[in-house]
Amino acid sequence: MSLLTRRRLLRRAALSATAATPAAAALGAVTTTALAGCDDTAETRDRTDPAEGPAGGLRFPTGFGWGAATSAYQIEGATKEDGRGESIWDTFSRTPGRTRNGDTGDVAADHYHRYAEDLDLMRDLGLRSYRFSIxxxxxxxxxxxxxxxRGLDFYRRLADGLHERGISPMATLFHWDLPQALQDIGGWESRDVAHRFADYADAVFRALGDRIPVWLTINEPKTVVQNGYLEGHHAPGRQDPDAAYLVAHHLQLAHGLAVRALRATGGTGRIGPAFNLHPCYPADDTPAAAEAARLYDGYENRLYLDSALKGSYPADVLADLGPGSRMARGIRDGDLELISAPVDLVAVQYYTPIYVTADGGTTRRWPTSEAQWQQIYPDGMYDILTRVTRDYGPVPLTITENGLPTPDVLADDGTVDDAGRVSFLREHLAAVHRAISDGVPLESYHVWSLLDNFEWAEGYDQRWGLIYVDYPTQRRVPKRSAHWYRQVIAANAL
Incomplete structure (x- = not known):
C-alpha cells in the first residue's frame, strides 16, 4: 500500500469519525427536527396521520415480505448467562472512552428474557418476516x-415462536460480535478465523436448519473494515489501513465458506450476504470528480459485490492498494471461487448516499439525521437497488436495514410521535416501489429497527426503533411509526 493511499484512507476515516463526536450528534438532532417538518403541509399531515392509514395507492406484490430487523448484541443483554462467552463488543464497550456515556450491551433491551413479549409485538405489527442475528x-x-x-435452545425457542405467530425467521450468522478469544489470536486478520466461522456456521445450520428458511452470512463486512479497522470507533478499535483490507478479504472468505457449509448439510435453506451499499455520486461535473467517485465506489460497493457475485476484486481497488498490500498478499488460489459460490439472494442495507469531490473527499448534499453520517436521500434507495440488478443480474434481493434515528420522547399520555421517521419510511418505501416496478426482483423489506437498542459507539443516545424502549423499566411503547407501518403491512400498499 502506497503512503498516498494510506493517508487518503486515514483521511476518509477521520472525516467519518466526526459522526461520533458530541458536536456532530447535536447538529444531527437539529437536522432531524428540520426533516420532520420540512414538508409539513396539510396534505403531508393527513398522509402521515396513523388514523388515516396509507394513502398513496402504491400496491406491493402479493406476498411481499414486510419485516423488521435487530441484532443480538444490540438487544439481547444477558451477556454473562447460560454459557455465553465474551465478545469483542463486551471488551470494547467496557473500555473507558470507547462508547458514549460508557454504555454497554450488558442489558440492552433485555430481549433474551423478554423475547416472548417482543414476539407478540411483532405479531401485533403484522410482520411477515423478522431478521435477527445469532x-x-x-x-x-x-x-x-x-x-x-443453552444458546442453541434460545434461538430454537425464538424461531418456534416466530413460526407460531406466522412470521418467517431470517437469521444472520455474524453481526459483529466476534468471540474475544478469537480476537486474541488475531481476529479477522487471521485466516484461521474464517475457517472457525465456517465451523460455527455448520453447527448452527445442523441445529436450526429445519426452522430457519433464510440465512445471511456476514452483516456489513464494510462496516467492520471501515469502523473497526480504519476509523477505530467500533470494536476492535484499530486504525490500520493495511490490516483493514486483509480483514475485508477474510470476511468475504468466511462468507464463501459458510455458503459451502450450508450446501454440505443438504438443507433447503437459502443463503446470501448482507451488504450496506452506498451509491457514490460525483460532487460536480468534472472528469476528476467522476474518476474519484468511481474509485470511492470501488471501496464502498464493488469490493464486496464483485468478489461475491463475479468472483473477482475490482482492479482499480487492487491497484490503489498496491501489490504489496496485506490484502493482495493474502489472496490464495481458489479463494475467489469460494467467495463467489452461488447464493440464493443478496441482502441490501441502505442508509445514505456519498458525494465525492475531485480530490477524493466527500461533501454533504442533503439534510442529515441524528446520525451525522446519514444524509436523507430516498432516491439513493432506488439507485442502489436498480444498480445491483443492472450490474449483477436478476439475483433475488431483500432489504434488511433501512431507517434513521429521531429524537423520540415518551409523552405524558404514553405516546411517542416520531413523525420524522414516518416521513422517512414513506419516501424510502416509495423509492422501493418504483424499483420493483422497474424490474428489481425485491422480495422483502425490513425496517431498522424493531426496537430501540444499543447503537454501538453511540450507546443509547440514538433511538432507531419502531418501538420505544424505556430502559429503566424495559417497558415497550409502539411509536407513531409502528402504528403507521402496521397499516402499510395490512394494506400491502403505501
Missing amino acids: SWPRIQADGTGAPNQ
Missing part, C-alpha cells in the same frame, strides 16, 4: 468446539 459467543464461548446447547 450471537456467536452464545453458541461457542471461545469461538471453537462443541456448540453450547
Whole structure:
C-alpha cells in the first residue's frame, strides 16, 4: 500500500469519525427536527396521520415480505448467562472512552428474557418476516468446539415462536460480535478465523436448519473494515489501513465458506450476504470528480459485490492498494471461487448516499439525521437497488436495514410521535416501489429497527426503533411509526 493511499484512507476515516463526536450528534438532532417538518403541509399531515392509514395507492406484490430487523448484541443483554462467552463488543464497550456515556450491551433491551413479549409485538405489527442475528459467543464461548446447547435452545425457542405467530425467521450468522478469544489470536486478520466461522456456521445450520428458511452470512463486512479497522470507533478499535483490507478479504472468505457449509448439510435453506451499499455520486461535473467517485465506489460497493457475485476484486481497488498490500498478499488460489459460490439472494442495507469531490473527499448534499453520517436521500434507495440488478443480474434481493434515528420522547399520555421517521419510511418505501416496478426482483423489506437498542459507539443516545424502549423499566411503547407501518403491512400498499 502506497503512503498516498494510506493517508487518503486515514483521511476518509477521520472525516467519518466526526459522526461520533458530541458536536456532530447535536447538529444531527437539529437536522432531524428540520426533516420532520420540512414538508409539513396539510396534505403531508393527513398522509402521515396513523388514523388515516396509507394513502398513496402504491400496491406491493402479493406476498411481499414486510419485516423488521435487530441484532443480538444490540438487544439481547444477558451477556454473562447460560454459557455465553465474551465478545469483542463486551471488551470494547467496557473500555473507558470507547462508547458514549460508557454504555454497554450488558442489558440492552433485555430481549433474551423478554423475547416472548417482543414476539407478540411483532405479531401485533403484522410482520411477515423478522431478521435477527445469532450471537456467536452464545453458541461457542471461545469461538471453537462443541456448540453450547443453552444458546442453541434460545434461538430454537425464538424461531418456534416466530413460526407460531406466522412470521418467517431470517437469521444472520455474524453481526459483529466476534468471540474475544478469537480476537486474541488475531481476529479477522487471521485466516484461521474464517475457517472457525465456517465451523460455527455448520453447527448452527445442523441445529436450526429445519426452522430457519433464510440465512445471511456476514452483516456489513464494510462496516467492520471501515469502523473497526480504519476509523477505530467500533470494536476492535484499530486504525490500520493495511490490516483493514486483509480483514475485508477474510470476511468475504468466511462468507464463501459458510455458503459451502450450508450446501454440505443438504438443507433447503437459502443463503446470501448482507451488504450496506452506498451509491457514490460525483460532487460536480468534472472528469476528476467522476474518476474519484468511481474509485470511492470501488471501496464502498464493488469490493464486496464483485468478489461475491463475479468472483473477482475490482482492479482499480487492487491497484490503489498496491501489490504489496496485506490484502493482495493474502489472496490464495481458489479463494475467489469460494467467495463467489452461488447464493440464493443478496441482502441490501441502505442508509445514505456519498458525494465525492475531485480530490477524493466527500461533501454533504442533503439534510442529515441524528446520525451525522446519514444524509436523507430516498432516491439513493432506488439507485442502489436498480444498480445491483443492472450490474449483477436478476439475483433475488431483500432489504434488511433501512431507517434513521429521531429524537423520540415518551409523552405524558404514553405516546411517542416520531413523525420524522414516518416521513422517512414513506419516501424510502416509495423509492422501493418504483424499483420493483422497474424490474428489481425485491422480495422483502425490513425496517431498522424493531426496537430501540444499543447503537454501538453511540450507546443509547440514538433511538432507531419502531418501538420505544424505556430502559429503566424495559417497558415497550409502539411509536407513531409502528402504528403507521402496521397499516402499510395490512394494506400491502403505501
